[in-house]
Amino acid sequence: MRAEDKVVLQVQGxxxxxxxxxxLDNCSLSVRRGELKVLIGPSGAGKSTLLQCIDCLIPPDSGQIWLDGELLESGDRKKLCEFRAHVGMIFQDFNLFDHLTAEENVAIALRKVRGMSRREAKARALEELGRVGLARRAPLYPAQLSGGQKQRVAIARALAMDPKVILLDEPTSALDPELVGEVLAVIRDLASGGMTMLMATHQMDFARALATEILFMEHGRLIEQGAPEVLLAEGSATRTRDFCARLLEMGA
Ligand SMILES: Nc1ncnc2c1ncn2[C@@H]1O[C@H](COP(=O)(O)OP(=O)(O)OP(=O)(O)O)[C@@H](O)[C@H]1O
Ligand SMILES: [Mg+2]
Structure with a gap:
């Protein structure tokens, strides 16, 4: 089996x-190494709830989650912490600590979860901030950063933990339009570097260009799943294509 064929994240029922x-109604999906799967669907479909159930921020009522072939036993606190340490989560509203600088926001989990020294954590934080183009902003507080910069700090924070997979919940939807591109560019670079990701978004051009697969969700169900060139093909009668056409009509 080639390394890229390996299922990193498996979600069942x-x-x-x-x-x-x-x-959420019996949602199943899997993400292989290096894939970018994009979750789309109308507002209220359940995308955020699904991503939060996968990270057990909301405990699912039923179903199983495997990471690298290992079943998550969410009742086991230690196992859950280990699982979370390997799964990056990016939220619409950044979720940074306002009283910490960009560098400290990235370094804190390295010290608390990975047990790095202050010096080691600082060096790694600066490296990750450099990777998202923010090396010079390291000493600034979130209030001194633009939305796009804040989201890039959040991505640097996730990357610093060497995640096996990153879950992104509409990472650009809280941003002014002129700041969307800089965040998508970082995610595009991660995708081309082979990062494994599952991302909810309304950015259809991005999904069309970069998704290995689109998952279309409606009323809590994953109702279509396939490559963008199949689901969005001219003349195809898919819900995904219909939804995309309506987004375009609304000027999204
Ligand atoms: N704590 C809760 N109690 C009751 N209903 C909830 C709760 N949280 C979410 N919901 C409902 O679950 C449904 C799915 O919400 P969710 O936020 O997952 O949708 P979404 O697909 O992420 O939408 P959007 O595109 O607007 O972000 C919505 O109808 C919402 O009202
Ligand atoms: Mg949502």
Missing amino acids: ISKTLGGKPI
């Missing part, structure tokens, strides 16, 4: 009811 309403 995840369901979740919230407030008495079924939000």
